[in-house]
Amino acid sequence: AQSVSQHNHHVILSEAASLELGCNYSYGGTVNLFWYVQYPGQHLQLLLKYFSGDPLVKGIKGFEAEFIKSKFSFNLRKPSVQWSDTAEYFCAVVGFTGGGNKLTFGTGTQLKVEL
Amino acid sequence: GAGVSQSPSNKVTEKGKDVELRCDPISGHTALYWYRQSLGQGLEFLIYFQGNSAPDKSGLPSDRFSAERTGGSVSTLTIQRTQQEDSAVYLCASSFDRTSETQYFGPGTRLLVL
Numbered sequence: 678a679q680s681v682s683q684h685n686h687h688v689i690l691s692e693a694a695s696l697e698l699g700c701n702y703s704y705g706g707t708v709n710l711f712w713y714v715q716y717p718g719q720h721l722q723l724l725l726k727y728f729s730g731d732p733l734v735k736g737i738k739g740f741e742a743e744f745i746k747s748k749f750s751f752n753l754r755k756p757s758v759q760w761s762d763t764a765e766y767f768c769a770v771v772g773f774t775g776g777g778n779k780l781t782f783g784t785g786t787q788l789k790v791e792l
Numbered sequence: 793g794a795g796v797s798q799s800p801s802n803k804v805t806e807k808g809k810d811v812e813l814r815c816d817p818i819s820g821h822t823a824l825y826w827y828r829q830s831l832g833q834g835l836e837f838l839i840y841f842q843g844n845s846a847p848d849k850s851g852l853p854s855d856r857f858s859a860e861r862t863g864g865s866v867s868t869l870t871i872q873r874t875q876q877e878d879s880a881v882y883l884c885a886s887s888f889d890r891t892s893e894t895q896y897f898g899p900g901t902r903l904l905v906l
Contacts, residue, residue, distance in 0.1 A: 719899075720795070720796075720897050721883065721897040726894065767835065779825070779837045779840055780825075780827075780895065781837065782834050782835035782836070785834055785835075
């Protein structure tokens with residue numbers, strides 16, 4: 678079975694600080710990897726995704742993530758965070774077992790950016 | 793076009809009562825998913841529908857949980873004899889088809905069982 682670990686549950690940063698949120702997954706086969714974000718009072722929305730090609734993927738709002746297959750990792754980064762990045766961030770994985778795209782989520786990281 | 797919609801947005805019920813939660817997927821999306829977001833538990837998969845195929849119910853936590861999808865569109869998640877541990881946000885998502893990697897989420901139904 679696939680699983681996802683997010684190591685940081687709560688992160689507090691000042692504006693302009695750099696961000697890196699860790700995500701490791703457990704699955705032996707081909708995977709698609711995602712970061713979803715949930716801003717306060719809003720729906721879950723896709724931030725970025727990886728399924729093949731360049732392991733460094735860029736998403737919305739200046740976020741990027743790097744897939745390192747040897748480390749089973751897909752860490753999320755942003756060079757300079759803004760107050761508006763305050764949200765909960767979820768890493769998710771889909772393993773291809775033929776059962777459709779059932780997302781397995783990590784427990785989420787609550788990011789608070791202070792002015 | 794409209795996104796995924798869910799109703800009600802909030803539901804408070806008494807332990808032992810049945811509840812029904814509704815999901816309207818994005819028009820044209822054939823795949824529909826239910827997830828549950830519990831405090832401290834993250835998001836967990838419950839059930840998946842794809843077109844007219846038999847649903848994948850592997851994530852349903854007990855036989856008190858069931859779901860239907862009528863006409864390949866609207867879905868209803870039913871929880872019978874609710875328990876306090878059922879309190880959570882129930883999220884619905886849809887995607888164009890089973891191979892589409894992007895799921896679009898609704899706003900969720902916040903269920904509180906007293």
